[in-house]
Amino acid sequence: MSDTPKILYTLTDEAPFLATASFLPIVQAFAGAAGIAVETRDISLSGRILAQFPELLTHNQRVNDDLAELGELAKTPEANIIKLPNISASVPQLKAAIKELQAQGHALPDYTDDPKTDAEKDARARYARAMGSAVNPVLREGNSDRRAPKSVKAYAQKHPHRMGQWAGDSKSHVAHMADGDFYGSEQSATMAQAGSLRIEFTGNDGSTRVLKDAVKVQAGEIVDAARMSRKALSAFVAREIADAKAQGVLFSLHLKATMMKVSDPIMFGVVVREFYKAALDKHADALAQAGFDANNGIGDLYARLGTLPQDVQDAITADIAAVYADAPGLAMVNSDKGITNLHVPSDVIVDASMPAMIRDSGGMWNAEGKLQDAKAVIPDRCYAGIYQAVIEDCKANGAFDPATMGSVPNVGLMAQKAEEYGSHDKTFQAPGDGTIRVVDVDGNTVFEHAVEAGDIWRMCQTKDAPIQDWVKLAVDRARISGAPAVFWLDKARAHDAQVIAKVEQYLKDHTTTSLDLRILPPVEAMKLSLERIRRGEDTISVTGNVLRDYLTDLFPIMELGTSAKMLSIVPLMAGGGLFETGAGGSAPKHVQQFMEENYLRWDSLGEFLALAASLEHISQRWLNSQAPVLAKALDEANGRFLDTDKSPGRKLGTIDNRGSHFYLALYWAQALAAQDDDAALKARFAPLAQALSDNEGKIVAELNAVQGRGVDIGGYYRPDMVKVTAAMRPSDTFNAALAALSGS
Ligand SMILES: NC(=O)C1=CN([C@@H]2O[C@H](COP(=O)(O)OP(=O)(O)OC[C@H]3O[C@@H](n4cnc5c(N)ncnc54)[C@H](OP(=O)(O)O)[C@@H]3O)[C@@H](O)[C@H]2O)C=CC1
Numbered sequence: 001m002s003d004t005p006k007i008l009y010t011l012t013d014e015a016p017f018l019a020t021a022s023f024l025p026i027v028q029a030f031a032g033a034a035g036i037a038v039e040t041r042d043i044s045l046s047g048r049i050l051a052q053f054p055e056l057l058t059h060n061q062r063v064n065d066d067l068a069e070l071g072e073l074a075k076t077p078e079a080n081i082i083k084l085p086n087i088s089a090s091v092p093q094l095k096a097a098i099k100e101l102q103a104q105g106h107a108l109p110d111y112t113d114d115p116k117t118d119a120e121k122d123a124r125a126r127y128a129r130a131m132g133s134a135v136n137p138v139l140r141e142g143n144s145d146r147r148a149p150k151s152v153k154a155y156a157q158k159h160p161h162r163m164g165q166w167a168g169d170s171k172s173h174v175a176h177m178a179d180g181d182f183y184g185s186e187q188s189a190t191m192a193q194a195g196s197l198r199i200e201f202t203g204n205d206g207s208t209r210v211l212k213d214a215v216k217v218q219a220g221e222i223v224d225a226a227r228m229s230r231k232a233l234s235a236f237v238a239r240e241i242a243d244a245k246a247q248g249v250l251f252s253l254h255l256k257a258t259m260m261k262v263s264d265p266i267m268f269g270v271v272v273r274e275f276y277k278a279a280l281d282k283h284a285d286a287l288a289q290a291g292f293d294a295n296n297g298i299g300d301l302y303a304r305l306g307t308l309p310q311d312v313q314d315a316i317t318a319d320i321a322a323v324y325a326d327a328p329g330l331a332m333v334n335s336d337k338g339i340t341n342l343h344v345p346s347d348v349i350v351d352a353s354m355p356a357m358i359r360d361s362g363g364m365w366n367a368e369g370k371l372q373d374a375k376a377v378i379p380d381r382c383y384a385g386i387y388q389a390v391i392e393d394c395k396a397n398g399a400f401d402p403a404t405m406g407s408v409p410n411v412g413l414m415a416q417k418a419e420e421y422g423s424h425d426k427t428f429q430a431p432g433d434g435t436i437r438v439v440d441v442d443g444n445t446v447f448e449h450a451v452e453a454g455d456i457w458r459m460c461q462t463k464d465a466p467i468q469d470w471v472k473l474a475v476d477r478a479r480i481s482g483a484p485a486v487f488w489l490d491k492a493r494a495h496d497a498q499v500i501a502k503v504e505q506y507l508k509d510h511t512t513t514s515l516d517l518r519i520l521p522p523v524e525a526m527k528l529s530l531e532r533i534r535r536g537e538d539t540i541s542v543t544g545n546v547l548r549d550y551l552t553d554l555f556p557i558m559e560l561g562t563s564a565k566m567l568s569i570v571p572l573m574a575g576g577g578l579f580e581t582g583a584g585g586s587a588p589k590h591v592q593q594f595m596e597e598n599y600l601r602w603d604s605l606g607e608f609l610a611l612a613a614s615l616e617h618i619s620q621r622w623l624n625s626q627a628p629v630l631a632k633a634l635d636e637a638n639g640r641f642l643d644t645d646k647s648p649g650r651k652l653g654t655i656d657n658r659g660s661h662f663y664l665a666l667y668w669a670q671a672l673a674a675q676d677d678d679a680a681l682k683a684r685f686a687p688l689a690q691a692l693s694d695n696e697g698k699i700v701a702e703l704n705a706v707q708g709r710g711v712d713i714g715g716y717y718r719p720d721m722v723k724v725t726a727a728m729r730p731s732d733t734f735n736a737a738l739a740a741l742s743g744s
Pocket residue numbers: 084085086087088089136258346347349351352353356561562563564582583584585586587588589601602603604606
């Protein structure tokens with residue numbers, strides 16, 4: 001371990017990046033006073049792209065591959081990383097970012113949809129590394145512990161957020177496939193010994209093609225493979241479109257095309273093709289010529305329409321209007337701008353979109369901008385049922401009451417890329433009719449699926465050590481909190497059956513006699529958790545990676561109104577700490593509002609909680625007597641921040657993100673000035689506490705005075721740092737007080 005403790009603070013995208021421009025100087029000033037260094041690393045989408053093409057950039061434009069560096073650091077005990085949410089880019093987002101970087105003078109190659117030359121293929125492969133969930137699996141060298149701290153839960157109960165009421169006769173529901181999906185076709189095995197696997201496709205004509213060679217596996221690792229039939233998916237979607245129309249509900253699709261970057265855009269494309277079938281079939285040749293790709297959403301059609309002759313454009317537009325006239329209503333992302341659920345694959349992300357629907361009385365927005373009951377299509381059966389269970393509960397018992405409901409924290413399996421379904425280089429679309437086999441080095445077939453052209457086939461790995469660590473974390477959390485812990489595992493599912501065997505084995509390594517530990521299939525686990533939550537009782541959910549993602553938005557959004565107020569810790573298996581902020585994403589609409597009104601409603605409570613956890617981590621690992629004092633004072637400040645409700649007010653004229661940072665700094669400085677554990681810190685922070693409290697009114701006025709006018713930050717994906725800093729730090733009085741603390 002080095003002598004000097006260090007925090008690595010990540011620079012990301014969109015609202016969290018803007019917030020950082022205001023909050024980081026505070027963190028650096030306070031931590032610096034205790035001898036803690038705070039450095040930044042750029043893991044933004046634009047930074048990840050630039051890091052892929054050093055040879056095409058000028059010396060000044062070149063950036064270090066910070067993500068790779070942090071990925072290595074995460075495997076060491078030194079790691080102390082604060083990670084803010086970053087864009088997991090869909091293809092349309094990636095293209096937009098490339099365009100912006102090119103316009104800024106970076107000589108990047110275009111992203112080619114159908115690469116032919118070696119240079120195009122090389123560029124495409126490099127872009128693929130920056131796309132989708134490129135960051136989290138690299139940094140998450142540990143399992144996940146996400147929960148609402150006691151103070152946050154108490155705040156939510158004291159200031160309950162608005163929940164839409166539920167009608168018993170709501171027609172909203174979840175629709176999933178009955179067969180032909182991943183759930184129905186999953187095969188799974190635990191590897192007896194280390195080795196390597198080959199994935200190969202054999203066509204019905206006898207030809208064989210290796211899809212991926214030398215996939216390394218460890219002894220005790222769980223591997224599984226599953227197939228989704230494209231034909232079955234299309235037929236299912238066609239039926240559901242007709243049923244939505246018959247029932248008079250909105251049609252909506254909920255996937256995770258950003259994180260499951262290979263499988264889910266294909267499923268998204270199947271739904272787009274089915275919904276707009278009449279128009280897309282009729283104009284198939286023209287659209288192919290224009291390069292339209294349904295996997296990128298119907299927005300891609302509009303983006304390319306201009307390249308076609310005017311009469312063809314008019315005909316396509318008229319035929320799409322005819323589709324809308326005949327189809328059920330389509331859920332909207334932004335009804336004012338005509339953006340539908342099927343426009344862009346990254347606009348509707350299931351972990352956030354389903355909870356939003358549940359929070360809003362089961363409704364989604366229709367074309368008139370009104371809430372309407374909706375059919376939520378979640379094609380695969382592995383997890384769709386949990387949302388239906390919540391909907392049924394709300395119909396039977398009404399909306400949940402944030403003032404009284406219990407909590408469902410999560411312990412999630414994710415270390416070492418566990419259960420990264422459909423997101424990686426082991427997911428394929430079948431090149432023809434035939435068989436996909438997984439074969440070991442001795443030529444034995446491990447898995448085998450009959451496939452038809454266009455089917456999606458995915459393989460997934462889950463290593464043994466992360467499972468052991470996850471079981472231990474669950475036992476620890478159950479013991480510390482006294483709440484029952486439920487493993488959400490379905491023994492009827494091939495993969496889960498293998499995991500259950502390991503859970504049963506590894507639970508024996510711990511003393512669990514006084515604990516309430518259960519294993520239940522997800523729908524049963526959901527019903528039990530909901531029953532308990534209504535009684536005000538807490539239940540720990542211990543889940544795999546996908547349910548970790550789903551539940552850590554679902555329960556916080558019901559309990560706290562947003563997942564931004566979550567504590568999200570990743571105890572790294574090598575002993576370091578990764579502290580994530582909240583559980584949500586980067587909310588693009590926040591940036592839009594900021595650019596139009598110079599108002600940033602991003603709630604940084606997640607950053608505050610992560611910082612406190614990072615400082616506590618330093619207290620435990622480094623010999624620095626001031627870190628615990630700083631951590632304790634920040635904890636007090638966070639409590640006061642919640643008590644006085646200083647989160648952004650959401651309306652112009654109230655404090656926004658910047659004002660909330662000021663209050664955090666004020667309360668933190670006051671707590672440091674008031675404590676008696678460390679005289680040097682007390683003396684150092686007393687003048688700052690005085691200056692901030694003397695000037696409270698002036699600083700808030702300076703911060704709020706800028707609101708109401710548009711602001712230029714010189715870019716969306718790669719904003720100009722000078723402009724961002726100027727915009728995010730508009731109070732000279734506050735800036736001067738912080739500078740005085742740092743002695744600069
Ligand atoms: N860990 C990571 O790096 C993650 C990254 N992402 C990325 O984020 C982007 C958007 O994802 P999406 O699924 O739409 O989810 P978001 O979590 O960004 O958005 C859902 C809603 O959550 C609320 N919200 C989330 N965080 C905050 C906050 N700090 N302050 C205030 N409100 C907040 C807002 O809801 P409301 O308006 O109702 O208050 C927001 O509109 C994508 O690019 C995605 O790839 C997504 C998830 C995690």
